[in-house]
Amino acid sequence: KDFARVKDVVEILGVKTSSVISALKKLSKNGLVDYEKYSYIKLTQAGLMQASLLFEKHNSLKTFLEEVLYIESSKAGELAHGLEHHLNQELLTKMEAVTRFFAENPELLKKMQTYVDDYEKDSQGTLDKQKSGKVYRVEAVRGDPELKRRLLSMGVLPGTEISLEAIAPLGDPIEIKVRGYRLSLRKEEARAVVVESI
Incomplete structure (x- = not known):
């Protein structure tokens, strides 16, 4: 819709209204959103750029978890959400390179996945x-x-x-x-x- 309301963010993230307002004030101060009390929230140009970078990072990480580590999609999305804020660009670039390498070498991907399966079976002595x-x-x-x-x-x-x-x-x-x-x-x-x- 090109905009959001505070209640939308509260519902989607499952957090308190006060937390959302506090975060919006910081984002507004940093020039990432246009927000005034009781009005719509809109991303600025800088905010849109930042959001795009975060979205790309999330997708790259999710793809790595799904296609290289073959973690189930919904779980991969959850894990990506938790990890994306702790990844620096160097690690992300290397993960993207590994994802691409295995996409271009499916026989090696299969070999690696078999190794991981065997490793998991061997470590079942919990x-x-x-x-x-x-x-x-x-x-x-x-x-x-x-x-x-x-x-x-x-x-x-x-x-x-x-x-x-x-x-x-x-x-x-x-x-x-x-x-x-x-x-x-x-x-x-x-x-x-x-x-x-x-």
Whole structure:
């Protein structure tokens, strides 16, 4: 429509009206939008240019996730949205080059995807799939940064021995003993811990 209203932005992003107004004031101050209280929001020429760059970055990243890492489309869109604000131009250019390389060399893409599939199968030894009463060594801790930080802070570190004490009937929670302490992990947390039986 070439314009938006504050309520449109609130609905689409699922944020508070006050947050939108605060952001619009900053964008207006930086010359990216024309906005006055109770009026329509319109991009300036500079804002349109910035929006186009962000849109291109999002699409490049989404294409890389879908076509190179073959992540399902809706998930790739979500991931791209979270990652796009943290990518610099150098990394984005290299990802675009990798996407193009594999588009021009489909046999190599297939080979790489087979390798990734095999790697994922080999690393299926996560704590949530193990049996109670056994001892394991932590090989790696995966997952999003917050989950990883939480597990590491509890002492679930690579190289550490873990005794799997008990598993609830539905697999959640999982009781472990690590460094002399008993801990209760949710299934999601246990799924992030790659272990090897010892």
